[in-house]
Amino acid sequence: MPLAPRLRERAALAFLLIPPLGWLILAYLGSLAVLLVSAFWGTNSFTGKVVHTFTGDNIVRVLTDPVIRTVTLRTVAVALAVTVLCAVLAVPLALFMAKFASPTVRIALVVAITTPLWASYLVKAYAWRMLLSPEGGPLSWASGWSPGYGLVATVITLTYLWLPYMVIPVFAAFQRVPDALVDASSDLGASDLSTLRLVVAPMIFPGIAAGSIFTFSLSLGDYIAVQIVGGKTQLLGNVIYGQLVTANNQPMAAALSLIPLLAIVLYLLAMRRTGALESV
Template identity: 55%
Template sequence: MSVAAALHRRPRLRLGLLLAPPMLWLGVAYLAALAALLVTAFWTANSFTGEVERTWSLENFRELFGIGVYKTVTLRTIGIAALVTVVDAAIAFPIALYMAKVASPRAQRLLVVAVLMPLWASYLVKAYAWRGMLAEGGLIDWIGKPFHASSPGFGVTATILTLAYLWLPYMILPVYAGLERLPTSLLEASSDLGAGPATTLRRVVVPMAMPAVVAGAIFTFSLSLGDYIAVTIVGGANQMLGTVVYANVGAAGNLPFAAAVAMVPVVIMLLFLAAVRRTGALESL
């Protein structure tokens, strides 16, 4: 009896074999890693040698919630991620609207390539380019000089600028896809009924594109929440959750505490996704 014939007669077996590798990948490489992270968060590290000691304790979480600095860092991180999302949405919406509803098909294709192009360059190159631009006497200082403006210097503003630049394509693409699905006939109907362009935008386009914007926001928000590289390059002396995790893994050698800190963005994202589910944006991903 050939294998092919056996599989042909048992569709369930066929399906099982087909799905097993991706399920294993999801289960072992992703969920198990997350579970390992959670478990590690309940262990402690020896403060002298840095060896992990596998005894259960809630000490890491007590420290995380009990010491003011982690609350400050968490709030700063959420604030940065939220502002990056707002800046990206504000820039991405007009661009996506133009791409989807105004540009000719040829221009549309060119614009999609232009939006994707920055993704071809390395993250580090782009972050260091921003460091150069934001530095004293850099490009931004030079442009601002005639207007008596100067670079904001390294800090939270610089971090928001850099992250907003880095994640912009992740906002434009979903919004563009969402707006493209919006039937042009609706816009015509709105104008036939006497609505001006502003009213059409406010009452028809924005509500219908909202799920797409929220879908883009999931990307920009979660990517900013976990970032630790941009903030070390342009963030001056500021810390984000990512740098606290990195400092605990890379410098202090306190893996369990790093795992506890790493749970914070996971929890924030779960809350964020639960809120997003209500808008129906998950269906338009």
């Protein structure tokens, strides 16, 4: 291809990228910059209005308050638990869909997994509230036991809500595994377990990593589900919401918001170090 047409093509492509990149910088990175700056503001103790004077009190409180530390650790633990449960459920389901199910069954399973994404978040959360109710709920009525409302109910509900975000990338990863490679491993004497562990697992790990980014980040920032099924359980999203709406303390809410933002960045860096994101 001649050099001049190639340069014109690249210039046209760069011109087309200006609007979305400009929107990204303005709406996303700009809002993050405002969030970072507002974390160093204060509030008037009498009126509650934001005072645009530099102070590090909010950051100091976030770093030293034992209650915030406990809520942060609980939130990260819930996000990790949801991610692990989603992976445990998604891997066998995706394996069956990609390698064993007939085309008709595969399509039916894909539809069944993705259809809940079209339903309202609140409808699904309240459905689980009714299901997990300790006072005559369906689960309690059928089995005589229910976890009730609390941390366990929160993990179960979030796992249900975010499971499709793990199944789809893992399913796509299994589809990319060549059947000939699995057959070759079997022909060379490897057991089914060894083939899954040494051949298939490294190839589907990027799919699991991609799905885990969704499940971890969505669980880390959720505050609605825990209000519906969490009982007295408090996660970081609830504390941020309380500071912003109930306490009317926007700078403190901004300072608290830096915690999940930092956690997600660290998680992305950890996934990048594994090399998984380069293979997605």
